[in-house]
Amino acid sequence: MDGYLKEFTKHYCQTAAGCNAQKELPTATLVRQIIETATEHANILGIGYNELIRENNAWVLSRLAIELNRMPRMHEDYSLTTWIDSFNRHFSRRNFVLESSSGEILGYISTVWVAINIKSRRPADLSSIADMEKMTFQRECRVTSKGRIKPDMRHDIAKSYLFATTDIDFNRHVTTARYVELIENQFDLDFYDRNEITHFEISFHHESVWGERVDIYTQMNEATGESYSMIHSEKNGAVCTSITTFRPRVKIA
Amino acid sequence: MDGYLKEFTKHYCQTAAGCNAQKELPTATLVRQIIETATEHANILGIGYNELIRENNAWVLSRLAIELNRMPRMHEDYSLTTWIDSFNRHFSRRNFVLESSSGEILGYISTVWVAINIKSRRPADLSSIADMEKMTFQRECRVTSKGRIKPDMRHDIAKSYLFATTDIDFNRHVTTARYVELIENQFDLDFYDRNEITHFEISFHHESVWGERVDIYTQMNEATGESYSMIHSEKNGAVCTSITTFRPRVKIA
Numbered sequence: 128m129d130g131y132l133k134e135f136t137k138h139y140c141q142t143a144a145g146c147n148a149q150k151e152l153p154t155a156t157l158v159r160q161i162i163e164t165a166t167e168h169a170n171i172l173g174i175g176y177n178e179l180i181r182e183n184n185a186w187v188l189s190r191l192a193i194e195l196n197r198m199p200r201m202h203e204d205y206s207l208t209t210w211i212d213s214f215n216r217h218f219s220r221r222n223f224v225l226e227s228s229s230g231e232i233l234g235y236i237s238t239v240w241v242a243i244n245i246k247s248r249r250p251a252d253l254s255s256i257a258d259m260e261k262m263t264f265q266r267e268c269r270v271t272s273k274g275r276i277k278p279d280m281r282h283d284i285a286k287s288y289l290f291a292t293t294d295i296d297f298n299r300h301v302t303t304a305r306y307v308e309l310i311e312n313q314f315d316l317d318f319y320d321r322n323e324i325t326h327f328e329i330s331f332h333h334e335s336v337w338g339e340r341v342d343i344y345t346q347m348n349e350a351t352g353e354s355y356s357m358i359h360s361e362k363n364g365a366v367c368t369s370i371t372t373f374r375p376r377v378k379i380a
Numbered sequence: 381m382d383g384y385l386k387e388f389t390k391h392y393c394q395t396a397a398g399c400n401a402q403k404e405l406p407t408a409t410l411v412r413q414i415i416e417t418a419t420e421h422a423n424i425l426g427i428g429y430n431e432l433i434r435e436n437n438a439w440v441l442s443r444l445a446i447e448l449n450r451m452p453r454m455h456e457d458y459s460l461t462t463w464i465d466s467f468n469r470h471f472s473r474r475n476f477v478l479e480s481s482s483g484e485i486l487g488y489i490s491t492v493w494v495a496i497n498i499k500s501r502r503p504a505d506l507s508s509i510a511d512m513e514k515m516t517f518q519r520e521c522r523v524t525s526k527g528r529i530k531p532d533m534r535h536d537i538a539k540s541y542l543f544a545t546t547d548i549d550f551n552r553h554v555t556t557a558r559y560v561e562l563i564e565n566q567f568d569l570d571f572y573d574r575n576e577i578t579h580f581e582i583s584f585h586h587e588s589v590w591g592e593r594v595d596i597y598t599q600m601n602e603a604t605g606e607s608y609s610m611i612h613s614e615k616n617g618a619v620c621t622s623i624t625t626f627r628p629r630v631k632i633a
Contacts, residue, residue: 143429144415146550148590155546162397176396177455201550202430291565292572293408297399297454299569312544316552316590319545337401337569 133264135168136208141199149319151198152205154311154327155304157225161236162188162303164207165221172211174257179242184251186240188303189218192272192328195225195234204228207236210264217241217250219259222268237270245298276330278357278365282344284313289340300334301366310356310369313345322352326372332365341366386517388421389461394452401569404451405458407580408557408564410478414489415441415556417460418474425464427510432495437504441556442471442494445525445581448478448487457481460489463517470494470503472512475521490523498551529583531610531618535597537566542593553587554619563609563622566598575605579625585618594619 139160147153169175169186179185199205205227212220223236242251253259286309294305306329311319335341335358345356352373358366392413400406422428422439432438452458458480465473476489495504506512539562547558559582564572588594588611598609605626611619 140420142416142419143550144419145412147546148548148550148552150550153546159398163395166395166397167393291561292567292569293400293406293561293564295401295569297396297401297403299401308544308546311546314545316545316548 131262132168132171133262134208134210134266135164135171136206137164137167138204138206139199141201141203141205143201146201147319148316149323150201154193154324155307157193157198158191158307159304160207161191161223161238164209164223165238165240168209172257172262174259174262179256180245182251182256183244183246184242184256185245185298187243188238188331189241190239190272190275190328190330191303192237192270193234193326194236194270195325195327197233198323199225199227199233205233210266211259211262212237212265212268213263214253214259216253219253222266222270224266224268235268235270237268237272271326272328273370276328276355276368276370278332278359278368279346279355280344280357280359282346282357284345284347286313286343287340288343290335290337292337295337300336301339303329306358306367309341309343309358310345310371313343313354313356321376322373323376324371325374327369329367329369331367333360333363335360335363335366339363384515385421385424386515387461387463387519388417388424389459390417390420391457391459392452394454394456394458396454399454400572402572402576403454407446407577408560410446410451411444411560412557413460414444414476414491417462417476418491418493421462425510425515427512427515432509433498435504435509436497436499437495437509438498438551439493440496441491441584443492443525443528443581443583444556445490445523446487446579447489447523448578448580450486451576452478452480452486458486463519464512464515465490465518465521466516467506467512469506472506475519475523477519477521488521488523490521490525524579525581526623529581529608529621529623531585531612531621532599532608533597533610533612535599535610537598537600539566539596540593541596543588543590545590548590553589554592556582559611559620562594562596562611563598563624566596566607566609574629575626576629577624578627580622582620582622584620586613586616588613588616588619592616
């Protein structure tokens, strides 16, 4: 035993007020909770914000992939359990399982983080940050990630957005949750009444800032239910790229 | 003793990832947590969503006023404690105290709720819902509310917004948090670097839906630091009206 808490669980309750129009956990809220759970676990392991900032380093989310059996529903208790799966000199893979309070597996999440020096914006050397070898843990995480998603200008839906005050986080960049919302907003409300997300993944290419104007491009493959999205900044090119897979909802009488 | 839990407390931790650019709790997150705490307390008291919906009734937030000494800061533990202050046939006043883990009072919140019949959209009779007399509690709540804020078209800032999928809640109306964000976004990021909110209040006049276009009007009184905002729908007129009071931040070296 080396004393590290290798798995960390956080419990949530899906209140009515926190539900989306389909009476489920909103994707952007799940993403916020994934980041929150990761942040709290990193703090416990002694590799959190306070420790990293001493050397001007910080964790930046590079990729996120979610595989869903179903979303937590209104009034349902659920939990996120996270562990560090692996790491190399620059990247750390942190996995999650999303479970109902009765132990039903609702989904799996895989995230890739890079520690960067916030002054130089260059990757930090993880091996100098902590003995992460001793913090890793092996557990099943069934996510079929396509890896880094390439920028692609083809689209059949294009919208525009100007990043505002409440879109900005403590690093003074746009929050991950806001990117997820902009991608979700490419489709109308009734599309989500008819379809649910089974897979969502996003790769980050460039950090947007306050006042930056972006275009959101989406291309839907009706045959596969797979939708490709890119948030594109006129100034900086691809901000993030994303793939969402939908399946028709089963009608409940 | 009548067995009702008249005061309910919910604990929160302000993670780095959940902070705004000023490394504090975002106003919209506080509003979400106020509604979440109210919702959970109502569930405990047996006057929650599940009970009300049996008669096709639901709670709707009519007014909200926040008085702040300061916002919770990054990595700070804090709590929201709520109780029902008073009620009449149509309205229920629910108050809150926002406290740090050391017991420092960070702020007070006062909210006014109306129970409506979701089919007719008419107010429900609270006296038929529960014996709310036995649920009320008296405790200090220092909020100086201006009451219902009148619509006013005068403005020196005007922006436009089209409500999208992720702005919609389980009642299929725009979330309170999104209105609060739109009002906050009338000012630039650096304005919030220089100023902090000491008072915020909002009155709701009409519920917006998906695809509704609104204009957000703001008029700032530089002398008093008081800012008036209205979200206005071309189709339905005033959606909500709001007053925010700012004070210059004390510079920390």
